Every structure is written in C-alpha cells, then in structure tokens.
Amino acid sequence: MTVHQDLRNPEAPIDVAPRAERATADRAAAAEWWRSAVIYQIYPRSFSDSSGDGIGDLPGITARLGELDQLGVDAIWLSPFMTSPQKDAGYDVTDYCDVDPIFGTLADFDALLARAHGLGIRVIVDLVPNHSSDQHEWFQQALTSAAGSAERARYIFRDGTGAQGEEPPNNWQSIFGGPAWTRITEPDGTPGQWYLHLFDSSQPDFDWSKEEVKQEFRRILRFWLDRGVDGFRVDVAHGLVKDQDFPDYTPDADGASMGGEGAPAPYFEQTEVHEIYRDWRLVLEEYTGDRALCGEAWVSSVEKAALWVRPDEMHQTFNFQYLETPWEAEQLRVVIDDSLSAFNSVGAPSTWVLSNHDVVRHATRLALTGENPQGTGIGPDFPGLPDRQTGLARARAATALMLALPGSAYIYQGEELGLDEVHDLPDDARQDPTWFRTAGERYGRDGCRVPLPWAAEAESFGFTSGGAPWLPQPDRWKSLARDVQLSDPDSTLNLYRQMLALRAEHDLGLGELRWLPGNQDAALMFANRDVVVLANTGTQPVPLPAQHEVLLSTAELHGVEVPADCTVWLRRHAG
Structure with a gap:
C-alpha cells in the first residue's frame, strides 16, 4: 500500500483510499487484529460535547470519528459510559447494560458503533468488574x-474486630487513600x-468466589457482544480475587499504588483470577469477528x-512496566527486550502504552525531576516541574x-496534540476522589482528564458550545488546538498522522525487532522490517547512520546528526 501525505492539505486522509475500502487489506482489520492494532482511548466526558452541558457524550464522539479516521487509528477504547452517579467518573456503575443520560442513550451508542464500523474502526468498551457503585441495585x-x-454474599462483607466489632476487619487501605x-x-x-472497597467508599467490591x-x-459480556462491540478493556483486571484469610498488609507508598509490588498484595494478583478470564474467553469465542480482551493489570514484572x-x-x-520506564536508553532497551521475550513466550503481542486517564501525561511526565508515584498526580507546588x-x-x-515496535499500541486522547498535564487546576475545580480522600495531600488524576481543544478561536476551544467544561482548560492550549495544528506540517498532530501511516505501510506491528550495532550509551538503534529507528535519549547529538533515507524525524535535523530528545525513522538505500 502506498502512503500519500500531502501536508499542504492536512484535512485530507493520508491514505489514497478511504479506510472502509481498504479494510480487507489492513492488517488491523484481519484475523487477530489486536496483535498489531493502534487503539485510541477516548475518555468520553472530555472528548467532545454535543449537548452543551459541558460534559462530553456519545453523539459528540460519533461526530468526531472522521478526525480519528484521518489520524489513522484501528480501534477506539471507550472509558465507562454506563449508568453511574459519577462519583469516580463512571468507574462506579449502577447499570452495566445501559448508557448514563449524561452521555446519551443506547441508541446513541448503536449509532456510534455503526459509524465506527463503517469507517473500519473497531470499538472496545470499558468493563468494571471489581466493584460496582453503592447505588447498584444489588x-x-x-x-x-x-x-x-445471599444478598450480602455478592459483596465482601465481614464482621469487625474489637470488643464490639468497632474496628475494621484488617488494616487494608484504599487506593484512593484512607481505610x-x-x-x-x-x-x-x-x-x-x-464492607470492602479497594477504591472509594462508594465502590464496594464484588465477591468473585460467588457463582x-x-x-x-x-450476561453483561453477552449484552454488549450482541450489540456488536469488538472487545473489552477490563478495569483492575488483577484485583477481582482476594486472599480469603484477609491478612493485614501495608503496601508501598501507603496504598498509592495500583499494584506492582515485588510481593503481591493479598487483594491483587491472586491465582484464582485467571479462571475468571478463561471463562470470559469462552464467552467471547461464542461470537464471530475475533473479539478481544485487554486487561489493566498493574503487576510487578512483564x-x-x-x-x-x-x-x-x-x-x-x-505494558505498565514500559509506561513507567524513564526516557533513558539502557532502561528502555531492557524493558523492550524483557517485554518481547515474556509476551512472545505465551504467543501474545506486547501492548505498548505511554499515557492514559490514570497517569500524568507523558508530555509532562518524561521530563519531571521529582518523584511521582502512579495515581498521585502533580499540582502547582510540585517540585521538579519540567520545561514544556x-x-x-x-x-x-x-x-x-x-x-515503531512490533505489537499493539495505545494512544490516549490528546497526546496526538502534544497536550501537557494540567498541573495548575484550581483546587475548587478538582473532582478526583483521591483529592478528597487524602484531604488534598494527593492531587489525583484530574490533570490528564481536561477536555480537548478542537478549535483555537471557539468557545471552550470547540469542546462544548454551552457553559464551561466540567474541568477548566488552560489558556496555553489555544496554540495546541487541532485546527491550528492541521495547517502546520511540523505539528505534533501531523507527526502522529505520519507515524501511523508509515507504521501501517511498513506493517511494523507484525514485524520483528533487531538491535543494530552502533548503539551508544544514550541512544537506541534497531530495525523492524525495512525501517531503521534511532532514538537519542541523551543530551548530545549522535550521528545518523550513513546511506539511509530519513522517513520521519520528531525534531529538525541539522546535517548528519540526531539532536537530543529526538527519534528518526530511516530506510536503508539499496546498494
């Protein structure tokens, strides 16, 4: 497939044929599409608002799917849009088989799904099986x-300790802070x-030992599969099963971590959890179309x-180990090798990711100089804020x-615009439960969830036509709005379009990584199919390899050197 990129007309799709016409030829649309797909995460309340209430919704997503088609993604993942009191932005569900009115209706979801499938874009929905809302009927x-x-047995209820049961059953702490x-x-x-709630007190944990x-x-899986979804992202996939002895446990960082300690917490990584997903896999295999499960599993190693x-x-x-790796060549080389080895050993793709709705955006995180545990967030007083x-x-x-790595990759909405973490939100605007449960000690995740800027000169940068967005957008995002970037051939948006087009053209997702000689202490160089990649993580320029054509560069090249903090894709000249 030949890729045509006319940056003088960036509104035009990059490929010659529309996605729907080339779907049968695309690797991501073939069998086992999930092995190489680029999947775009949509956080619905912050993507696009069609109703004017300041909160993004499903019709807003549907109206913007053309832009994602132009970007070149293969699938979208929708963070929760099910019925919820929204105490944790939809991760507290009251009805798993309906749409919350702030996002629309089931008919709106069906329209979104039909539009996406018409463009050749698959749809993954978020499923929250560890806990429900405390407003759930059960x-x-x-x-x-x-x-x-029997009604209590669906959740984890226990008698307290102490003479009158006045003390909790054990010392476990919530991920969001507090008991x-x-x-x-x-x-x-x-x-x-x-009752146990690993997260907010409004999110009681189910007892997964109960049939x-x-x-x-x-039933919930089949409901959405019957509607035509292509798979599920599973929230807290490592946490459904708890040690039935409920021993005391004190995690690293006083419970700030979602997991990943060397010794698994008694509420994470329990062996029995795998039987649940074997059962779910059988449900998915009842359906045609190669449906997929993706797990959020914060564990200690690849x-x-x-x-x-x-x-x-x-x-x-x-691959959270990859996400948490600093911008440093040797550490990146180790995690890439470990990942490919581990996932290849079970016949699975490595699934690479750098940002999502729970972590500081990587346009900020990779330059932080202070400690930033997952889920803690950053605020205006954070020591070590980076140069943007x-x-x-x-x-x-x-x-x-x-x-450029083989496998599948996830993109979080707004990273294609180069959005930074909004660390300077006013305190009275913050909504993350972490902020309230820690009395402002931890800022939480609001900074990566601020609504997107679509149009520089529009009200709320085109996110909503009504009142204020549910989180305030910083004025500095005006220069990062999508319409501004479309007309700039050097913009981050057009860089992403170029990368995704070249990735598809060279079939890098199904390729194989080969490290090349000439790697320096601060640089990585490898080949994947016919593409050579050189990433300079250091502070000094490194030489370009001779006899190579530059396919793309993330920064301007001067002569035959790659500057600091720059990655280039190259193709070796014949002969």
Missing part, C-alpha cells in the same frame, strides 16, 4: 438484608458489618503480566520509538 439490597444473606473498609448501619439501626457474580458478568495473556485467557494486557518544550520533545520522540 448493594442496596445488601444494605437492607441480614448478615450472612478500605466502611461500616454500615444494620436495618435495625445498630452498628453492623464492614451469581460470575453469571451476572457473563513476566507476570504475560500470565494474563496466555492462549486461553486475555488477548492483551497493558523539553517535555514535548521527549514525548514526540518516545511515541515515535513506541509506534
């Missing part, structure tokens, strides 16, 4: 039922049992992450490195 039944009842147990008042008005819970989620993608379990799991230009240069270079 939990409300549990509160009005007796201790030991992981909350005591209820029994129907007769007396102090009662405690009724397993049956309910099979070798452990590979356990989630054995042939009879999930298809993908996020350095952060953007590293982000562009890191993405070019990632998209």
Whole structure:
C-alpha cells in the first residue's frame, strides 16, 4: 500500500483510499487484529460535547470519528459510559447494560458503533468488574438484608474486630487513600458489618468466589457482544480475587499504588483470577469477528503480566512496566527486550502504552525531576516541574520509538496534540476522589482528564458550545488546538498522522525487532522490517547512520546528526 501525505492539505486522509475500502487489506482489520492494532482511548466526558452541558457524550464522539479516521487509528477504547452517579467518573456503575443520560442513550451508542464500523474502526468498551457503585441495585439490597444473606454474599462483607466489632476487619487501605473498609448501619439501626472497597467508599467490591457474580458478568459480556462491540478493556483486571484469610498488609507508598509490588498484595494478583478470564474467553469465542480482551493489570514484572495473556485467557494486557520506564536508553532497551521475550513466550503481542486517564501525561511526565508515584498526580507546588518544550520533545520522540515496535499500541486522547498535564487546576475545580480522600495531600488524576481543544478561536476551544467544561482548560492550549495544528506540517498532530501511516505501510506491528550495532550509551538503534529507528535519549547529538533515507524525524535535523530528545525513522538505500 502506498502512503500519500500531502501536508499542504492536512484535512485530507493520508491514505489514497478511504479506510472502509481498504479494510480487507489492513492488517488491523484481519484475523487477530489486536496483535498489531493502534487503539485510541477516548475518555468520553472530555472528548467532545454535543449537548452543551459541558460534559462530553456519545453523539459528540460519533461526530468526531472522521478526525480519528484521518489520524489513522484501528480501534477506539471507550472509558465507562454506563449508568453511574459519577462519583469516580463512571468507574462506579449502577447499570452495566445501559448508557448514563449524561452521555446519551443506547441508541446513541448503536449509532456510534455503526459509524465506527463503517469507517473500519473497531470499538472496545470499558468493563468494571471489581466493584460496582453503592447505588447498584444489588448493594442496596445488601444494605437492607441480614448478615450472612445471599444478598450480602455478592459483596465482601465481614464482621469487625474489637470488643464490639468497632474496628475494621484488617488494616487494608484504599487506593484512593484512607481505610478500605466502611461500616454500615444494620436495618435495625445498630452498628453492623464492614464492607470492602479497594477504591472509594462508594465502590464496594464484588465477591468473585460467588457463582451469581460470575453469571451476572457473563450476561453483561453477552449484552454488549450482541450489540456488536469488538472487545473489552477490563478495569483492575488483577484485583477481582482476594486472599480469603484477609491478612493485614501495608503496601508501598501507603496504598498509592495500583499494584506492582515485588510481593503481591493479598487483594491483587491472586491465582484464582485467571479462571475468571478463561471463562470470559469462552464467552467471547461464542461470537464471530475475533473479539478481544485487554486487561489493566498493574503487576510487578512483564513476566507476570504475560500470565494474563496466555492462549486461553486475555488477548492483551497493558505494558505498565514500559509506561513507567524513564526516557533513558539502557532502561528502555531492557524493558523492550524483557517485554518481547515474556509476551512472545505465551504467543501474545506486547501492548505498548505511554499515557492514559490514570497517569500524568507523558508530555509532562518524561521530563519531571521529582518523584511521582502512579495515581498521585502533580499540582502547582510540585517540585521538579519540567520545561514544556523539553517535555514535548521527549514525548514526540518516545511515541515515535513506541509506534515503531512490533505489537499493539495505545494512544490516549490528546497526546496526538502534544497536550501537557494540567498541573495548575484550581483546587475548587478538582473532582478526583483521591483529592478528597487524602484531604488534598494527593492531587489525583484530574490533570490528564481536561477536555480537548478542537478549535483555537471557539468557545471552550470547540469542546462544548454551552457553559464551561466540567474541568477548566488552560489558556496555553489555544496554540495546541487541532485546527491550528492541521495547517502546520511540523505539528505534533501531523507527526502522529505520519507515524501511523508509515507504521501501517511498513506493517511494523507484525514485524520483528533487531538491535543494530552502533548503539551508544544514550541512544537506541534497531530495525523492524525495512525501517531503521534511532532514538537519542541523551543530551548530545549522535550521528545518523550513513546511506539511509530519513522517513520521519520528531525534531529538525541539522546535517548528519540526531539532536537530543529526538527519534528518526530511516530506510536503508539499496546498494
């Protein structure tokens, strides 16, 4: 397939034929599309608002799918849009088989799915099986039922410790801060049992040892599969099963981590969780069209992450070890080698990622000089805030490195615009439960969730036509708006379009990495198919290899040297 890129007319799709016409030829649209797909994460409330209420919605996404087609992605992942009181931005679900009114209706979802499929874009939906909202019908039944009842057995209720049961069952702490147990008042008005919530107190954990819970989620899977979705991203995929002895445990960083400690927490990485996904895999295999499961599994090594993608379990799991690796050549080389070895050993692709809705955007994170544990966030007083230009240069270079690797890759909305973390949100605008549960000690994740800028001169930068967006957008994003970047051939948006087009043309997702001689301490050089990649993570220029044609560069080249914080893709001249 020949790729045509006319940056004088950047509104035009990069490829000659529309995506729908070339779908049968695209690797990502073939069998096992998930092995090489580039998947774009949409955080619905921050993508595009069609109703004018300041919150993004499903019709807003549908109206913008053409832009994602032009970008060149193969699939989209929709963060939760199911019915929810929105205490944790939709990750607290009351009805898993309906759309929350702030996002639209089931008919709106069907229209989105049809439009995406018409463009050859697959659709993955977020599923939250570890916990529900405390407003879920099941939990409300549990509160009005007796201790030991079948209604309570769907969740994790336990008697307290102490003379009167006044102390929680153990010392577990919530990921969002504070205790992981909350005591209820029994129907007769007396102090009662405690329920477990690894996250906010409004998010009680299901008891996955109960068959009724397993049956309910099979029903939920089939509901969305019957509508035509192409797969599921599974929230907290490592946390559904808990050690039934409920031993005391104190994690690193006082519970700030989603997992990944050397010794697994008794509420993460339990062996029995794999049986759940083997069961789900069988459900997906009832359907035609190669549906996929991708797990959010924060574990301590890529070798452990590979356990989630054995042939009879999930298809993908996020490579968080790669995401957390600093912009440093030797550490990157090690994690790339370890990842390819671990995932290849179970016949699965490595799934690369640099940003998502839970972490500081990599256009900021890769240049931070202070410590930044996952989920903590950064604020205006953060020690070690980076120069924005350095952060953007590293982000562009890191993405070019990632998209040249074999396997699948995830892009988080707005990174194609080079958006930085909004660290300077006003305190009274913040909405992340972490901010409230830690009394402002941890800023949380609002900074990576600010609504997108589409048009520089429009109200709210084109995100909404009504009132203020649900989180305020910084004035500095005016220069990063999509319409501004479209007309700039050197913009981050057009760099992403170029990278995705070349990645598809050279079939890099299904290629094989070969390290090349000439790697220096601060640089990485490898080949994937006929593309040679040179990434300079250091502070000094490094020489370009001779007799190579430059396909793309993330920064301006001067002569025959690659500047600091720059990645180039090259093709060797024949002869």
